[in-house]
Structures are given as C-alpha cells and as structure tokens.
Amino acid sequence: MRLRIGPLSFIAPCRVVWAERSADRCGFAYGTLPGHPERGEERFELRLDPSGxxxxRIVAFSASARWFTRLGGPVGRLVQARMTRRYLAAFD
Structure with missing residues (x-):
C-alpha cells in the first residue's frame, strides 16, 4: 500500500491475515509488516442480519512503528480518521 499525505508519499507494507465469505458475511483483515508507519491490524466486515x-464494521488497532509516526502522533490520528471517513463514504 502507498500512503500520500500532501507532497509526501510512504510505502506501507501489509498482508491479508484473515478473509471470510459466506452467505451472510464477508470481510477481510490486514496486518502491517515491517516498514509500515504503524503496527497493527484493520478488519472490514459486511454482514447481513436476520432482520435484513x-x-x-471496521475494527482497528495500531501503535506508532516509525520515528516520524511517533513524532507526529496527533497528525497520525487525523490521517487515520480521514481514512475511516473515506472507507465509510465508499458506502454512500
């Protein structure tokens, strides 16, 4: 994955660590690899409830893994919030 923040660009290696597809649920999760700005996982799940x-659902946890993400802690949280808004906007 490549992340762009203004004029800056970062390589963000990751790997799919879980995937599921059934009649009422599908989703995947990825975990970060060495070199990613953060350490953690994100899970994306789409489910059809019995009610129709x-x-x-997005579940994520992370911690800074590189010097620049530790230094820019509050900026990193803003970037994560922006990414979450983009994920949710894709469903509008």
Whole structure:
C-alpha cells in the first residue's frame, strides 16, 4: 500500500491475515509488516442480519512503528480518521 499525505508519499507494507465469505458475511483483515508507519491490524466486515439490515464494521488497532509516526502522533490520528471517513463514504 502507498500512503500520500500532501507532497509526501510512504510505502506501507501489509498482508491479508484473515478473509471470510459466506452467505451472510464477508470481510477481510490486514496486518502491517515491517516498514509500515504503524503496527497493527484493520478488519472490514459486511454482514447481513436476520432482520435484513446490512451492517458494515471496521475494527482497528495500531501503535506508532516509525520515528516520524511517533513524532507526529496527533497528525497520525487525523490521517487515520480521514481514512475511516473515506472507507465509510465508499458506502454512500
């Protein structure tokens, strides 16, 4: 994965660590690899409830893994929030 923040660009290596596809659920999760700005995982799951409602869930946890993400802690949280908004906007 490549992350762009203004004029800056970062390589963010990651690997799919879980995937599921069934009649009422599908999703995947990826974990970061060495060289990624953060250490952690993100999980994306789409589920059809028995009521007929469709539920999209994102579960994530992370910690700084590089000097620049430790130094720019608050900026990193803003970037993560922006990414989450982009994920959710894709479902509008």
């Amino acid at each position: 409602d469709v539920v999209f």
